[in-house]
Amino acid sequence: MAEFLYEKTRLIYDISGEGTPIVFIHPPAMGRVVFRYQEELHRHFTVILPDLSGTGDSIGPECTVTIDGYAREVKALLEHLHIKQAVICGYSAGGCVAQEFALQFPDMTLGLILISGYSEVQSLGFKYEHLAGMYFVKKFPALLRYVISAAHTDHSSYRDEINRHMKKANRNMWIEFYEQSLYYNCTQRLPEISVPILLMYGSKDFSNQHLRSFEKLANHQAVIFPKVAHQLPTKRSQLVNQTITGFIIENIEKSH
Secondary structure, three states: OEEEEEOOEEEEEEEEOOOOEEEEEOOOOOOHHHHHHHHHHHHOOEEEEEOOOOOOOOEOOOOOOOHHHHHHHHHHHHHHOOOOOEEEEEEOOHHHHHHHHHHHOHHHEEEEEEEOOOOEOOOHHHHHHHHHHHHHHHHOHHHHHHHHHHHHOOOHHHHHHHHHHHHOOOHHHHHHHHHHHHHOEOHHHHHHOOOOEEEEEEOOOHHHHHHHHHOOOOOEEEEEEOOOOOOHHHHOHHHHHHHHHHHHHHHOHHHO
């Protein structure tokens, strides 16, 4: 675990390995522990796992959450590490931050990976999932933590680790991250992203319908994993890691 000071917040991150850098951006409240299995990629790449402000072990004053602000946090982290370019990977709502980073800082972006990601919320079901999340954070945060952590793993020790990490989140910032990702929309700007894009979805996840937003982009690849829903980093970690490895080797390292 390492840290650096960004504005008034002490941002915590893990970094391991060497080679092409990958930054993994988590969904609301989950923090870097949701990418526990992606740490294995340090055998091939430099793996960077931050806790965004208001989340996990990062400590600082409560502040207003914006997708733009989180993208700038990631930029500040890379500058702190003296990394000029990286692959940016976002999971679920973390994908909104990843896309905004790629749009705002194209010179720092080697590639974009979205795991169960979306350029905008396009279905009522997904909208209500965000709204339900915001409601449960306000009224029943302990129940929501348990439901989310249990949905990600059948291993009790890992489930408890995720739950404990989520408990550290600032509840107001947790709600704001949900709200910001609910209303985020970069669909019309997607053609501005020129780097290779990898999209991964579960066949049982209704968020996979968001794939249609990317269909006209010549620089994207899409992989649908059968018999799984939203929780790909934990439920299909080996396949996710293999897919990421192949994508980076074929589309980024061979061209540089």
